[in-house]
Amino acid sequence: MENVLRPLIVFGTALVLTLVIGWATDRLLRKADERNHDTPLWGLLRRGRIPYQLVLCTALLRGSYDQAQLLERHQVAVGRTLTLVLIGSAAWMAIRIASAVVETTYSRYARAHRDPARVRRVRTQVELIMRVVSAIVIVVAAAAMLLTFPEMRAAGASLLASAGLLGIVAGVAAQSTLSNLFAGLQIAFGDMVRIGDTVVVDGEWGTVEEITLTFLTVRTWDERRITMPVSYFTSKPFENWSRGTPQMTGIVYWHLDHRAPVEAMRERLRDILRACPAWDGRAYNLVVTDTTPNTIQVRALVTAKDADDIWTARVAVREQMITWLTEHHPYALPRVNTAQASTNHVPLQKRYADHPAGN
Secondary structure, X not given: OHHHHHHHHHHHHHHHHHHHHHHHHHHHHHHHHHHXXXXXXXXXXXXXHHHHHHHHHHHHHHHHHHHHOOOHHHHHHHHHHHHHHHHHHHHHHHHHHHHHHHHHHHHHHHHHOOOHHHHHHHHHHHHHHHHHHHHHHHHHHHHHHHHOOHHHHHOHHHHXXXXXXXXXXXXXXXXXXXXXXXXXXXXXXXXXXXXXXXXXXXXXXXXXXXXXXXXXXXXXXXXXXXXXXXXXXXXXOOEEOOOOOOOEEEEEEEEEOOOOOHHHHHHXXXXXXXXXXXXXXXXXXXXEEEEOOOOEEEEEEEEEOOHHHHHHHHHHHHHHHHHHHHHHOHHHOOOOOOOOOOOOOOOHHHHHHHOOOOO
């Protein structure tokens, strides 16, 4: 009877203490979250309650398992398994706590600063820092797990002795990976491109959606995702429409007949822009920039506060101007000049008959 009650008491006590301490901690975090609405730290910390309870339960079982006197032949294996679970759950909890602290710091910064470009830059840096921290915690946890095995401790000396050779081999093998890693850090702290920036890469226009230590994702206007290594942005030129001030100037071209009413088009452009919400009111212009024997090239300049509005303004100006020309000045649209074919031609047979070969 004692052999049955002892394990039940040990495991039951560990489970009950875990639930009670976890419930009490969650209540404290919930009350702290209700009292401090200005910071999301306490609410974010509640996301780590599962790894927290796992750490508590594993630690209690690891400390009291000897008292259970269960599976005594496998006591070493069970103890090592509990140690491995404890290390893994502790690493999980550490990542959750670090994520809560980083998210809280970023949210405070975003509320305190109204500059979108600066907020995007900090967001990019915060996400990359969080990825580095997670990678470090995982590596340390994996190393701690390996060191629980006596065989790994004995092999430590040989591993350290060959670290130089292994480092050279790993450096050569992972050259592209390391270059992308350093490129990711350079992008994060060099302020070259940020999450939310509007960029043009290889002729594709889109918004930077995700930046990691090795790759970058651009979401195009048609909802496609372009993924490329971050080293691309440190080795090749690209357009960043969000760099500096977001204000932009857009261009609209028309190819029209030489008789096109340019002055009336300027007045019409002014009326179109006044009725267009995307125009920021800074400037507009319409001039003839080129001419050919059949057409002239008319260029309109419009301004807007950002890349999305400049696209909307250009589309509105192009469409409404063509509609206005079609309805009020159809002669201004380009035409293809044709002429009736001449019927005064000599038949081919007669031409050969009049000029025989050899004469």
